[in-house]
Every structure is written in C-alpha cells, then in structure tokens.
Amino acid sequence: MNTIKTFTLLLGIVALFTSCRDIIDIELDSVEPKLVIDGAVTDINDTLVIQLTKSVDYFEPGIYPPVPGAVIAVSDNLGNTHQLNETSSGVYTDYLPGTEGNKYTLSVEVEGEKYTAEVEMPYKVLIDSISVEPTPDYLEFSGGYLVNCHLHDPFGVENFYRLKVSLVNDLEEPDDVLVVYDDAYVNGNQITLRWDEEQFFPQDTVVVELQTLAESTYEYYRTLSALFESGMIGSANPANPITNLSGDVLGYFGAYTVSRDTIIISE
Amino acid sequence: MKNNSKTRNKIALTLLMVFVTVSSVLADETVTISGYVRSAETGEGLIGSTIYVEELKTGTATNAYGFYSLTIPKGNYTIRYSYIGYRHNQLPLSLTRNNSKDVELLPSSAEVEEIIVRNEAEDKNIRTAEMGVIKLSPRETRMIPVILGEQDILKTIQLLPGVSSGTEGTTGFYVRGGGVDQNLIILDEAPIYSASHLMGFFSVFNSDAIKDMKLYKGNAPAVYGGRLSSILDIQMNEGNAKKFSASGGLGLLASRLTIESPIVKDKGSFIISGRRSYADMFLIFPNDKSQKETDLYFYDLNAKANYKINDNNRIYLSGYWGRDVFNIDDLFALKWGNKTATFRWNHIFNNQLFLNSSLIYSNYDYGFGYNFSDNMIYINSGIRDINWKEDLQYYINAKHTLKFGFNTIYHTYSPGEINAENNDVFNSVFMGEKQSFEGAVYLSHNWNISDHFSVNYGLRYSGFMAVGPDTVYTYNEQDERVDSEVFANGDVIQKYKEIEPRITFNVIFNRNSSLKLSYARNAQYIHLLSNSSASLPTDVWIPSSRNVKPQVADQIAAGYFRNFKNNMFETSVEVYHKDLYNQIDYQNGAEILLNQDVESQLVFGKGRAYGLELYVKKRTGKLTGWFGYTLSRTERSMDEIENGRWFPARQDRTHDISVVGMYQLNQKWNLSANWVFNTGNAVTFPNGKYSVNKFTVPVYTSRNASRMPDYHRLDLGATYMPKKKKRFESSWSFSLYNAYGRKNAFSITFQENENNPTQTEAERLALFQMIPSVTYNFKF
Structure with missing residues (x-):
C-alpha cells in the first residue's frame, strides 16, 4: 500500500463572480385599459374615498385616467346606505368612519357594468410599545437603529397585520414597501414586528403604524407584495393580486383599523 | 374501468403465451455460457458490454452488474x-456443455482506440430495441468545460437533445416537455428527491463516485416506473478489487477525495468518496458585506462495498449522505440533504436466471x-421511503430475454412542522405525516425476431394506496373545507392503479441503420409542489390523494438511426408526441409551505408536448463531440386558468442547440469547447399597470405569453496531463465559462424607476459572465 503523499494546496486563485443588473428594452403587448377601484374603510379617516381610474400600458408614464360619472354606494349590515359624491373627477367620497365588526358592501355602477365587494371591519389591535435597537451588521445598511413594534395578538381569532414605519415627514410619501403578517403560528402571543426595511438615526421622529387588516385586504396585500419580490427567485406565475371585487376589474375594497405611535430616536 | 381490465387480461394472456412458446422451443442441443465481464484494471463489472458470437452473428450484453448469459447451439x-x-x-471456445466464463477487459489508450473502431459494441445504438436513451460515463465527459471546474453529469445531460436546462447554471432539467419533478433520479436504485446543491447550481452527484x-x-x-418523463439511472463505482488506489481533486469550489481498495482481492472491494465545498467564498449575494456570519457550504459522502460470497452470490451495500448548510447569522437558516442506503443481493439460480433483490x-x-x-422559527419537512425490489432476468436464448419482478415502496411524507420549543412567540405546528404504498409488478420480453427485426415489449401494472392515520378534507368551489373524515392507523384512504404498456420495435435495415418505433405509458403517484421560478429545496412532495389524482402520460416516438464510417459517426433523428393527464398547477397566490389545505390551492389539467431531436456524434479520432438540436413545443391547459386555453409551459423552448467538441492536441493537452443556444423560457410579463393605495401594481393578462431573451453561451476548456510517474497520474483542468460574456437574463424584474417613480422599467439580472477556473486532479 502506498503511503499517502502530501499535496500542496493551491488556493491562490479566487473565483471572480460577476453578477450584474441593467435596464433592458423589452417589447410588451399593449393591453385594453381596465377599470381600477381603489378604496378602503378605516377608523383613521372619517371620510371614505373611492377612486376610479383606468390602467395604462406598462411602459407608459404612470398617469392614470380618472373614471367619472359612476354611481357608488356603500351599505353596512345595520341597514345604512351611503351614496358617494364625486368630489373631483374619478374621486368619490362620503362621511363614513369605519366601525369595528361592521360589514360593508360596495356597489359601483359605471360604463354600463356593476361591480360589488364585501368587507368586514376588523377589531383593532393596539401597539403595546415601541423599542429601538442598533442595526445588526448583516443587513445591507448599518450604523443606525431599527424600530420594533410590540403587540399582544388576541387569542382565538385570526388576525392580519400590516406594519408601516416612516419618518414623520414622509407619512404622505408613496409607499414602496408592503409588509404584512398573519398570526397563523403566533396566535395569542406577545409578538415583535421588526421593521428592517430602513434604519433611523438619533433625533429622527419615527411614526409606527400598525394596521389590523380585514382578511380579504390581507390577501390582496400579500399577493401584491409577492409581485414586488425581485431578483434571484421570483414567483413562477405572477398574477394579479387576489381581490374581493366581483367582475372584470382591478383593485380592491379594503377595511382596516389603525394604531399609531411615535418615537424619537435617541442614542 | 371494465374496458381497462379486459385489455389488461388480454395483454397478460399474450405475454403468458409468449413465455410458454419460448420456453418450449428450448432444445437439448443448446448450451449456455454465462459469467461476468469486468475491468482488468479495477475488477469492477462493466455495464452493457457486448458479447458477440461471430459465427452466429448474434450476441447479448451484460446487465447492471456485469453479468451475461447466452444460450446457443453446441x-x-x-x-x-x-x-x-x-x-x-x-x-475461441468449444461449447459442449454449460460454461461459466468470466472475462476481464483492459482499458485502451487513445492510440489503440483508433484501431479497434470496428467493434460490435459500437453499433449497439442501431441494434438494440431501445430508443430515447442516453448512456454516459464520467470518463466520457470529463473534458467538457463546466462552471468552476466542477464536473457534473446533470449538466452534461442538459447538452443532449430532448433534455433542456432549468434556469441558468442550475442542475434542474426538463425531458421532452416534462416538469422537473417528472424525472426519477435513482442512485444505486435509491430515489434522490432533490438532486441539487447550492440553490441548484451543482448536483449531488460527485463524478468521482459515479x-x-x-x-x-x-x-x-417496464422495470422502471414512477415518473412521467424520464428515468435517470445512476450507478455508483464499486471500488477497485485489484489494488488500493486514491484519487482526488482540488477545485475552486470544492475538493474531492476518493479511496478504494480490495477487501479480499478479487472477492470484494469498497470505495469511499467525499466532497466538501468551500462555497463560503462563493459570492452570490453581492450586497452582503458580512461574510463572516455567513455559512454556505455543502458536502457529499458516497460509500459502497461489495463482496462475493461464492460464484452464485454477491452482495452490495451502498450509501449516499449529503447536506447543504446555508446560514446568515441569526436571520436565516436553511439546511437540506439526501440520505440513501441500498442493500443488494445478486443471486444466480442457474446460468440463465439472474436475480437481484434490493x-x-x-x-x-x-x-x-x-x-x-x-426568535428563530424552524420549519421542517421531508419525505422518506423504504423500498423492496425483486428483479429477475431470464436469458432464455440469444433471441429471448425476459425480465420480471416487483417492487413496493412505503412512503412517509412530512408536509411540514414548526418546532417551537423554548419559544414563547411561536406555537408549535405539526401537520401530521402522511403514508402511502406504491407498488408495481412488471414483465418485459426482449425478442430478437430476426437479423432485421427485434422488439422489446412489456407491461407494468402499478398501484398506489394512501393509508391512515390521516384526516382527509373535501373542499367546495370556494376552497373552503366542507367535510372531513378521520382515518385510523392502517385504514385505506384511497387506491389508484394503472396499466402501463411499453413497446419498442426495431427494424434493422443493415449494420448501419435502423428505424425504431415506441409507445409507453407512465404513471406518477407523487407530486412536487413548487411555486417559484427556481427549484428550491423547500419545494414539497405530496402523495396522490382523494383530491389529487395520479399523473399519467402517453408517449409515442419514432426514430431513424444511422452510423457512418465504421461507427465513427453516430446520428439519429427522433420525433415524439406526449400527452399528459392530471397535470398540477396552482391557483393564483397559492401558499404551499405549511398549508394544511394545500390541496385546495391546486388546479388540474392536461399537457401536450411534441418535438424533433437531431443528434450527430463523432465518437473516435482526435476530434470527438456532438451536435444536438431540438425543435419542440410544450403546452398545458387547465380549466381554471384562462378557461382552459392552451398556454406554453415555462420550459417550452422552440429551439435548443448544443455543440460539444473535444480535441486531443497532443499527448499532454486536450482542448474542449461547447456552445449552447436556446429560445428563452415562456414567462408571464405584465402588460399594463395601475395605481392602488399609492402602489404601482402590474397588470397580468395571460399566462406565459412572453419570452425571456434568447440564451446562448460558449465555454472553453483545456486539460493538461503531465507524464505518468510510476503509479502517480495528475492533470490540470482550465475552463472559461461564458467565454464571450453574454449577459444572459437569469431573471427580469419589473419595477419603478428610482428617480422617477411614474416611470417603470425592466431590470435584467445576469449571473456568470466569463468565469475562469482551474482544477487539479490526481490519482495513484
């Protein structure tokens, strides 16, 4: 039997991994503009706003034509019906603060078609407290602080949450991240939702918003957020988000409650 | 059902009659010669070596263990x-009575190979009643350039017609329009449920052990079954029965070491082969700056031993153990792997009847x-099988060979659980294991009717039984549970069965050309749920059930095979048409992981695939290699997706070309190159967009109506082999993957422009441009 010989390992050469991202031109088929219904009952606004617009081709500028002249009504399970008024082109409003546990039915009549949706206003879950921790060094950014939202999930009911954390000055900025949770495996427990989408710095005033979502609103947001996942692994079959609207229409009719708290970051 | 059983009886009767006929023609004047054909270098059995009788112009081939038996007149x-x-x-043999003859063959060096071109083994592609078959050994493919120098048989088969690759650089493959989960990959007969390492970039097969x-x-x-589209049968090395030897390699990605040795010379041997990656250096995450908290590696261990008890009995024990580990600090952890063990016993009843029990x-x-x-939340899932097989091979004479047997598999599925001990945030979830039996009996008959006509036909009768304990739900149109039924331990929940006829005709025009026709039905009782564009280790295997019917496929194929210049060139044209039934797809937004009601998220439909495959291979000379071209179409139709409109399957590729060339420059240098081209995958891209709650949302109109850009790539390789010193051999392999740096799209993301959110754009992610590598291999 041979004696095992010694080998000199040659590991001087390092693999050069080049991955690159760039913007490319792609031809996409044009699509017939489709009606979009967008609105949600909340307990934070006394006014319900329903917007009707049309979709545009994907590479067109994001200017969405409003759809005026619709007849829109929202009724609840107590027998109240609200007729919405068109306050500007394609924007329909009425005084309608959401009440926990109520069911709301939307009816939209426009361009000879009728669309309906139903949603139930969920019971509110409050933010227990907010905490702050230094950003761990495995994230894409470092040197600042992350914000945690603590809450106590009510036992025995299915809950759906959306967490929004932003600088107080950016509250009205368009959202580019959508973070939702369900309580399937944490029902009845104390939970911490960590916002690791961005970090904050001392003296920042940060608003934490916990939305408790209706189930259909959660389904819409969940399937919508899946479309924002990008990069290495995408969904095999991206599809329009699951909506509670009936008929050939895009968008959703949502319902959620809001619990807000504010913190000023200190070192 | 009635019709079915009638057909079944008829076929069984026909088979029985054939059996009786061939048994009765056995005359007294015949004599049987049998034995093993082995490598003189290592003592390992040579699979599929040819035994040819010049005078009778007939012959046979060795089986998977190197055994042959030939019955001819005295x-x-x-x-x-x-x-x-x-x-x-x-x-020269004088055969007057039954004979046992073991033969050892010496490996030929390159120069000798040129002389022995006229060799019966080399026109096997013409003569056998087998089609749609690819046979490869790692020694044939080791010159082909590969990414990071890591030889990989799953990547080599993607270079052959009819087989296409999954996403860039990955080992997932599609055969004739079938899905990734419709391939049965068996390593020493043990199914490998996830054949990939490192998110699919490398396969679990260490080529030193294959x-x-x-x-x-x-x-x-008929001996094979259980998947619709293909069977990939991989045999592990047995270990050198002549002398101790060691081999290994150092690569950029991983290192390998193999040792093999006789247990008792010429009676038994073993091999142990290991591989470990240092992939922690492998930067797939360009934004991750904290390499030190990240673990990213895999390892494999293959081991096999065999021992000859006596001339009629030999046992084999083999196993595979591999694992991937991927951790990012306390943020994310992923581990996966296969473990297999195979015990086999070859028993020779007499020189015509060979039995393998596994x-x-x-x-x-x-x-x-x-x-x-x-808190870290851990989700575990998996599948495990216990499988018993009996396979008999009866070599009646040079014209007739029968193979028959059965196998039965007990599957246990763990669809998923959350283990939340020591954790007050999570509640433990245990979805319950599911169990099923899958079995089959089969008989196949290879009949060399004349010099010009041969046929291989058979029947596989397969069955499936889901058994308790389990709770079975039924769902309404809205996918809500409407009913549930509880089954106790051992209760039968659901049974399925399928008759799977297989037949291949071969019309041999002459030594150089033949025409083959074949039909096969295949059934598949277990299904892989995968809802992402990549094959992830977290995809879930589920059994057939009340809600999920077995998948079935019928395939017809025809091919013309022609060899030129004394078998220097092998060419073929094959066409196929395949119909697939009970195909599985997902509802929009389906959740697969940890979903007790996952069956309610599935939709069912049918598929069809057809295509043409051209293949030209140059087997000998200084320049060797092949050209493969596939023209194909693969479509699916699901009632619940766009009202049953036929849409292209993701893997539908109109054109698929591969060219592989290897050139022996001199004694020391070998050069190689391969080039691939394929039409981009069918994908769903958005057509429009709209705004909701301040988000820009894409609009999708039809499934897989768009295409990824065409894919093409050139790889170059060179191997340097210094002169052998005593027993020590070594080589250096250099390769350049994607030599002209084509930016092939791994994925395309549709997103808002960062500076101008009213504008949307398409961003391409390209991996692997011009990746050089070097590997050092040794053997002594």
Missing part, C-alpha cells in the same frame, strides 16, 4: 467481448429557519 465459436473504451477480447449513467426519455423498459432506504429533508419577532 459448437465451436469465436466469442468477442467488447466495451467502449476497452480493448476487446476474442476467445460509474455509469443512463437516461430514458420516457420510453423506459432493500432501499431513501430520505430527503429540509429545515428552514428565519427570524420572526426576535
């Missing part, structure tokens, strides 16, 4: 034993952890 013959890459052995591989593109003989264990599991609420 007389004096010249018998030629040959195997590709080995020097043939020609023996002896032989055969891919059946949907027309497998007991096989196979296990695949993964654990997936992520940080939620400052």
Whole structure:
C-alpha cells in the first residue's frame, strides 16, 4: 500500500463572480385599459374615498385616467346606505368612519357594468410599545437603529397585520414597501414586528403604524407584495393580486383599523 | 374501468403465451455460457458490454452488474467481448456443455482506440430495441468545460437533445416537455428527491463516485416506473478489487477525495468518496458585506462495498449522505440533504436466471429557519421511503430475454412542522405525516425476431394506496373545507392503479441503420409542489390523494438511426408526441409551505408536448463531440386558468442547440469547447399597470405569453496531463465559462424607476459572465 503523499494546496486563485443588473428594452403587448377601484374603510379617516381610474400600458408614464360619472354606494349590515359624491373627477367620497365588526358592501355602477365587494371591519389591535435597537451588521445598511413594534395578538381569532414605519415627514410619501403578517403560528402571543426595511438615526421622529387588516385586504396585500419580490427567485406565475371585487376589474375594497405611535430616536 | 381490465387480461394472456412458446422451443442441443465481464484494471463489472458470437452473428450484453448469459447451439465459436473504451477480447471456445466464463477487459489508450473502431459494441445504438436513451460515463465527459471546474453529469445531460436546462447554471432539467419533478433520479436504485446543491447550481452527484449513467426519455423498459418523463439511472463505482488506489481533486469550489481498495482481492472491494465545498467564498449575494456570519457550504459522502460470497452470490451495500448548510447569522437558516442506503443481493439460480433483490432506504429533508419577532422559527419537512425490489432476468436464448419482478415502496411524507420549543412567540405546528404504498409488478420480453427485426415489449401494472392515520378534507368551489373524515392507523384512504404498456420495435435495415418505433405509458403517484421560478429545496412532495389524482402520460416516438464510417459517426433523428393527464398547477397566490389545505390551492389539467431531436456524434479520432438540436413545443391547459386555453409551459423552448467538441492536441493537452443556444423560457410579463393605495401594481393578462431573451453561451476548456510517474497520474483542468460574456437574463424584474417613480422599467439580472477556473486532479 502506498503511503499517502502530501499535496500542496493551491488556493491562490479566487473565483471572480460577476453578477450584474441593467435596464433592458423589452417589447410588451399593449393591453385594453381596465377599470381600477381603489378604496378602503378605516377608523383613521372619517371620510371614505373611492377612486376610479383606468390602467395604462406598462411602459407608459404612470398617469392614470380618472373614471367619472359612476354611481357608488356603500351599505353596512345595520341597514345604512351611503351614496358617494364625486368630489373631483374619478374621486368619490362620503362621511363614513369605519366601525369595528361592521360589514360593508360596495356597489359601483359605471360604463354600463356593476361591480360589488364585501368587507368586514376588523377589531383593532393596539401597539403595546415601541423599542429601538442598533442595526445588526448583516443587513445591507448599518450604523443606525431599527424600530420594533410590540403587540399582544388576541387569542382565538385570526388576525392580519400590516406594519408601516416612516419618518414623520414622509407619512404622505408613496409607499414602496408592503409588509404584512398573519398570526397563523403566533396566535395569542406577545409578538415583535421588526421593521428592517430602513434604519433611523438619533433625533429622527419615527411614526409606527400598525394596521389590523380585514382578511380579504390581507390577501390582496400579500399577493401584491409577492409581485414586488425581485431578483434571484421570483414567483413562477405572477398574477394579479387576489381581490374581493366581483367582475372584470382591478383593485380592491379594503377595511382596516389603525394604531399609531411615535418615537424619537435617541442614542 | 371494465374496458381497462379486459385489455389488461388480454395483454397478460399474450405475454403468458409468449413465455410458454419460448420456453418450449428450448432444445437439448443448446448450451449456455454465462459469467461476468469486468475491468482488468479495477475488477469492477462493466455495464452493457457486448458479447458477440461471430459465427452466429448474434450476441447479448451484460446487465447492471456485469453479468451475461447466452444460450446457443453446441459448437465451436469465436466469442468477442467488447466495451467502449476497452480493448476487446476474442476467445475461441468449444461449447459442449454449460460454461461459466468470466472475462476481464483492459482499458485502451487513445492510440489503440483508433484501431479497434470496428467493434460490435459500437453499433449497439442501431441494434438494440431501445430508443430515447442516453448512456454516459464520467470518463466520457470529463473534458467538457463546466462552471468552476466542477464536473457534473446533470449538466452534461442538459447538452443532449430532448433534455433542456432549468434556469441558468442550475442542475434542474426538463425531458421532452416534462416538469422537473417528472424525472426519477435513482442512485444505486435509491430515489434522490432533490438532486441539487447550492440553490441548484451543482448536483449531488460527485463524478468521482459515479460509474455509469443512463437516461430514458420516457420510453423506459417496464422495470422502471414512477415518473412521467424520464428515468435517470445512476450507478455508483464499486471500488477497485485489484489494488488500493486514491484519487482526488482540488477545485475552486470544492475538493474531492476518493479511496478504494480490495477487501479480499478479487472477492470484494469498497470505495469511499467525499466532497466538501468551500462555497463560503462563493459570492452570490453581492450586497452582503458580512461574510463572516455567513455559512454556505455543502458536502457529499458516497460509500459502497461489495463482496462475493461464492460464484452464485454477491452482495452490495451502498450509501449516499449529503447536506447543504446555508446560514446568515441569526436571520436565516436553511439546511437540506439526501440520505440513501441500498442493500443488494445478486443471486444466480442457474446460468440463465439472474436475480437481484434490493432493500432501499431513501430520505430527503429540509429545515428552514428565519427570524420572526426576535426568535428563530424552524420549519421542517421531508419525505422518506423504504423500498423492496425483486428483479429477475431470464436469458432464455440469444433471441429471448425476459425480465420480471416487483417492487413496493412505503412512503412517509412530512408536509411540514414548526418546532417551537423554548419559544414563547411561536406555537408549535405539526401537520401530521402522511403514508402511502406504491407498488408495481412488471414483465418485459426482449425478442430478437430476426437479423432485421427485434422488439422489446412489456407491461407494468402499478398501484398506489394512501393509508391512515390521516384526516382527509373535501373542499367546495370556494376552497373552503366542507367535510372531513378521520382515518385510523392502517385504514385505506384511497387506491389508484394503472396499466402501463411499453413497446419498442426495431427494424434493422443493415449494420448501419435502423428505424425504431415506441409507445409507453407512465404513471406518477407523487407530486412536487413548487411555486417559484427556481427549484428550491423547500419545494414539497405530496402523495396522490382523494383530491389529487395520479399523473399519467402517453408517449409515442419514432426514430431513424444511422452510423457512418465504421461507427465513427453516430446520428439519429427522433420525433415524439406526449400527452399528459392530471397535470398540477396552482391557483393564483397559492401558499404551499405549511398549508394544511394545500390541496385546495391546486388546479388540474392536461399537457401536450411534441418535438424533433437531431443528434450527430463523432465518437473516435482526435476530434470527438456532438451536435444536438431540438425543435419542440410544450403546452398545458387547465380549466381554471384562462378557461382552459392552451398556454406554453415555462420550459417550452422552440429551439435548443448544443455543440460539444473535444480535441486531443497532443499527448499532454486536450482542448474542449461547447456552445449552447436556446429560445428563452415562456414567462408571464405584465402588460399594463395601475395605481392602488399609492402602489404601482402590474397588470397580468395571460399566462406565459412572453419570452425571456434568447440564451446562448460558449465555454472553453483545456486539460493538461503531465507524464505518468510510476503509479502517480495528475492533470490540470482550465475552463472559461461564458467565454464571450453574454449577459444572459437569469431573471427580469419589473419595477419603478428610482428617480422617477411614474416611470417603470425592466431590470435584467445576469449571473456568470466569463468565469475562469482551474482544477487539479490526481490519482495513484
């Protein structure tokens, strides 16, 4: 039997991994503009706003034509019906603060078609407290602080949450991240939702918003957020988000409650 | 059902009659010669080597263990034993009574190979009643350039017609329009449920441990079954029975070491082969700056031992154990791997009847952890099998060979659980294991009717039984549970069965050309749920059930095979048409992981695939290699997706070309190159967009109506082999992957422009441009 010989390992050469991202031109088929219904009952606004617009081709500028002249009504399970008024082109409003546990039915009549949706206003879950921790060094950014939202999930009911954390000055900025949770495996427990989408710095005033979502609103947001996942692994079959609207229409009719708290970051 | 059983009886009766007929023609004047054909260098059995009787112009081939048996009239013959890459052995034999003859063949060096071109082994592609088959051994493919120098048989088969690759650089493959989960990959008979390492970029097959591989593109003989599209049968090396030897390699990605040795010379041997990656250096995450908290590696261990008890009994024990580990600090953890063990016993009843009994264990599991609420949550899932097989091979005479047997598999599925001990945030979830039996009996008959006509036909009768304990739900149109039924331990929940006829005709025009026709039906009782564009280790295997019917496929194929210049060139044209039934797809937004009601998220439909495959291979000379071209179409139709409109399957590729060339420059240098081109995958891109709640949302109109950009790539390789010193051999392999740096799109993301959110754009992610590598291999 041979004696095992010694080998000199040659590991001087390092693999050069080049991955690159760039913007490319792609031809996409044009699509017939489709009606979009967008609105949600909340307990934070006394006014319900329903917007009707049309979709545009994907590479067109994001200017969405409003759809005026619709007849829109929202009724609840107590027998109240609200007729919405068109306050500007394609924007329909009425005084309608959401009440926990109520069911709301939307009816939209426009361009000879009728669309309906139903949603139930969920019971509110409050933010227990907010905490702050230094950003761990495995994230894409470092040197600042992350914000945690603590809450106590009510036992025995299915809950759906959306967490929004932003600088107080950016509250009205368009959202580019959508973070939702369900309580399937944490029902009845104390939970911490960590916002690791961005970090904050001392003296920042940060608003934490916990939305408790209706189930259909959660389904819409969940399937919508899946479309924002990008990069290495995408969904095999991206599809329009699951909506509670009936008929050939895009968008959703949502319902959620809001619990807000504010913190000023200190070192 | 009635019709079905009638047909079944008829076929069974026909088979029985054939059996009786062939048994009765056995005359007294015949004599049987049998034995093993082995490598003189290592003592390992040579699979598929040819035994040819010059005088009778007939012959046979060795089985998966190197055994052969040939029954011919008494007389004096010249018998030629040959195997590709080995020097043939020609023996004058006077056969007056039954004979046992073991033969050893010497590997041929390159120069000798040129002389022995005229070799019966080399026109096997013409003569056998087998089609849609690819046979490869790692020694044939080791010159082909590969990414990071890591030889990989799953990547080599993607270079062959009818087989296409999954996403860039990955080992997932599609055969004739079938899905990734419609390939049965068996390693020493043990199913490998997830054949990938490192998110799919490398396969679990360490080529140092692999002896032989055969891919059946949907027309497998009746002995195989269980998947619709292909069977990839991989045999592990047995270990050198002559002397101790060691080999290994150092690569940029991983290092390998193999040792093999006789246990008792010429009676038994073992091999142990290990591989470990240092992939922690492998930067797939360009934004991750904290390499030190990240673990990213895999390892494999293959081991096999065999021992000859006596001339009629030999046992084999083999196993595989591999694992991937991927951790990012306390944020994310993913581990997965296969474990298999195979015990086999070859028993020769008499020199015409060979039995192999196998007991096989196979296990695949993964654990997936992520940080939620400052706690790591771990999700575990997997599948494990215990499998018993009896396979008999009856070599009646040079015209007739029968193979028959049965197998039965007990599957246990763990669809998923959350283990939340020591954790006050998570509640433990245990979805309950599911169990099922899958079995089959089969008989196949290979009949060389004349010099010009041969047929291989058979029947596989397969069945499936889901058994308790389990709770079974029924769902309404809205996917809500409407009913549930509880089954106790051992209760039968659901049974399925399928008759799977297989037949291949071969019309041999002459030594150089033949025409083959085949039909096969295949059934598949277990299904892989995968809802992402990549094959992830977290995909879930589920059994057939009340809600999920077995998948079935019918494939017809025809091919013309022609060799030129004394088998220097091998060419073929094959066409196929495949119909697939009970195909599975997903509702929009389906959740697969940890979903007790996952069956309610599935939709069912049918598929069809057809295509043309051209293949030209140059087998000998200084320049070797092949050209493959596939023209194909693959479509699916689901009632619940766009009202049953036929849409292209993701893997639908109109054109697929590969060119592989290897050139021996001189004694020391080998050069190689391959080029691939394919039409981009069918994908769903958005057509429009709209705004909701301040988000820009894409609009999708039809499934897979768009195409990824065309894919093409050139790889270059060179191997330097210094002169052998005593027993020590070594080589250096250099390669350049994607030599002209084509930016092939791995994925395309549709997103808002960062600076101008009213504008939307398409961003391409390209991986792997011009990746050089070097590997050092040694052997002594």
